[in-house]
Amino acid sequence: MRPKLNDKKGTHQFHTIQFTDKAIINLKYNKKTEKRQRIRVKLKNAPRGISLRWTPISNKKVFQLEFRFRGKKYRHDCGVFTPGVYTCNSLMDYMVKLNEKHLDTEGNYKTNPNVDVITKKQLKNSQLKTCRECIELIHKDNYPRKKIEGNLSALSQKDHSRFLLGYNKRRDHITFIDNNKGWGEAIFKDKSSIKDWDTLFKTYPKGVGVEPGDETSVYDSYLGDVIIDDLNPGAIEIYLNEKTRSYGQKENIRKALACLWGYARERGFMGPNPPLNPTRKEKGGITIKKAEESLWVGSKYNELSFDVTQLEAIDNALFTLRDKFPFQSECLRLMLHTGMRAEECKKITREMITADEDGDPIILLKRYIAKGRTQQQQKDITYDITTPIREVLDSVKYQLDKPKYKPYQFVPWLFPTTRISIEKLSDPDKYPGYAVSHNCRIKSLDDCWEAVREITKLEGSIKTLRKAFVNLANETLGGAHKGKSVSKHKTEFTNSSAYDKSSRKNTKKMAQKVGQVLTFKR
Numbered sequence: 001m002r003p004k005l006n007d008k009k010g011t012h013q014f015h016t017i018q019f020t021d022k023a024i025i026n027l028k029y030n031k032k033t034e035k036r037q038r039i040r041v042k043l044k045n046a047p048r049g050i051s052l053r054w055t056p057i058s059n060k061k062v063f064q065l066e067f068r069f070r071g072k073k074y075r076h077d078c079g080v081f082t083p084g085v086y087t088c089n090s091l092m093d094y095m096v097k098l099n100e101k102h103l104d105t106e107g108n109y110k111t112n113p114n115v116d117v118i119t120k121k122q123l124k125n126s127q128l129k130t131c132r133e134c135i136e137l138i139h140k141d142n143y144p145r146k147k148i149e150g151n152l153s154a155l156s157q158k159d160h161s162r163f164l165l166g167y168n169k170r171r172d173h174i175t176f177i178d179n180n181k182g183w184g185e186a187i188f189k190d191k192s193s194i195k196d197w198d199t200l201f202k203t204y205p206k207g208v209g210v211e212p213g214d215e216t217s218v219y220d221s222y223l224g225d226v227i228i229d230d231l232n233p234g235a236i237e238i239y240l241n242e243k244t245r246s247y248g249q250k251e252n253i254r255k256a257l258a259c260l261w262g263y264a265r266e267r268g269f270m271g272p273n274p275p276l277n278p279t280r281k282e283k284g285g286i287t288i289k290k291a292e293e294s295l296w297v298g299s300k301y302n303e304l305s306f307d308v309t310q311l312e313a314i315d316n317a318l319f320t321l322r323d324k325f326p327f328q329s330e331c332l333r334l335m336l337h338t339g340m341r342a343e344e345c346k347k348i349t350r351e352m353i354t355a356d357e358d359g360d361p362i363i364l365l366k367r368y369i370a371k372g373r374t375q376q377q378q379k380d381i382t383y384d385i386t387t388p389i390r391e392v393l394d395s396v397k398y399q400l401d402k403p404k405y406k407p408y409q410f411v412p413w414l415f416p417t418t419r420i421s422i423e424k425l426s427d428p429d430k431y432p433g434y435a436v437s438h439n440c441r442i443k444s445l446d447d448c449w450e451a452v453r454e455i456t457k458l459e460g461s462i463k464t465l466r467k468a469f470v471n472l473a474n475e476t477l478g479g480a481h482k483g484k485s486v487s488k489h490k491t492e493f494t495n496s497s498a499y500d501k502s503s504r505k506n507t508k509k510m511a512q513k514v515g516q517v518l519t520f521k522r
Helices: 021-025 088-101 118-127 130-140 154-164 168-174 197-203 232-241 247-266 297-301 308-320 328-338 387-400 403-411 446-454 463-477 482-488 494-499 504-517
Strands: 005-008 010-016 041-045 050-057 062-071 071-081 176-179 186-187 353-355 361-365 381-384
Touching: 005 247, 021 308, 050 176, 050 463, 050 504, 062 088, 062 403, 071 088, 130 154, 130 197, 130 328, 154 186, 168 197, 232 247, 297 494, 308 446, 328 387, 361 446, 387 403
Parallel strands: 010 041
Antiparallel strands: 005 010, 041 050, 050 062, 062 071, 176 186, 353 361, 361 381
């Protein structure tokens, strides 16, 4: 049974509970009653002066000794209660050693136990920061990468920021771009009256400007109040499960918190002995239960691919749409014929259309826009210009030869957006760097793709184009071990496990072919 609460002088304190592991484990977080960040719990039959400092949200329980030394009252941390690791018996052993060192024969403290830990504690306390403070700092620092110099890409920053800082009007003032090195930057919009981070956080503190709806960012939730040191798997699981969220949404929140925690540790906010990463999935880390069926509407395309006939229909549809969706059509066609990812394809510049050492035409995709750059040293990726790829490039030239797109010759992007401001483009002195900015390249391909689906009557997403290319390459070349050379996967495993999705038509053919081999004469 839960102990009842008293309310004295505005504070919440538990009645005395037994000094046993079971009683301490039974202290459970209750959002309706545990309003304070920390609660003092009295322990019956514990050593003199021992109580429990409990943080309900994170479920951290610390044994504390209250004692007097030279007429002054002190508190001393005696260890974090951890079932099976540091228990009531562990505390008793700790107290025996502490008393032997600091008590005189009459049971009074001859020396201060805190002297042993004062240096470490001062260092730790000087670094203590809440999750909310860390969120502010990681945005000011533009999300530094963990293993390599630079920042996360604008897309990754935008995804993490949505869960850490978003669902709030403060995100209406900022946008995310990639610089020429492919490093992401969070900048304030031209139309915004707010131009710096301190003003933004002062204008929109916790809970102010929250968008209507059920979702709440970490910044605006109670989790933002938690000291980053105290963040643990239990606290994160409570936050994830208190509302109905899909597996994918929970996983994205976990990744955002993992990024935040890693940043805090690297910056030294947790002192000399940081705890284990609470967002890990192993060794007692966080558990996210996956539903039998995905709630995401796009999951129906996970096992879908296009066959050659369908790819031909898509390519023809894109060609007929090139006047209605200039540059979008060509971008999607290049994805179809190379297997490039959308974010890579949209960032290609004309200078990347070049030649190899033998003089053969290639697209040299620069390493700073290629996926995977956050984990290891990425190299430039070479795409040989085949006949269909040359047709796509010729179609881009066809677009640029149109009178209304003649000014786009000053824009370096292979697939510029049709929303370019000619005024800004023609006045580089007033708008320096505009032509090379990411404002001048395509951002979305959705409208063109929806038109393709309407024409072809095919199901599938833009990502399905890459799956279809990889699958076709594997079938044509004789397996993933050869197909990865044109799909640009680093390993055969990634190629075969995530992208090799044979269509039903080909699956039937392969089944019949295997069946013929296994048809034995009687």
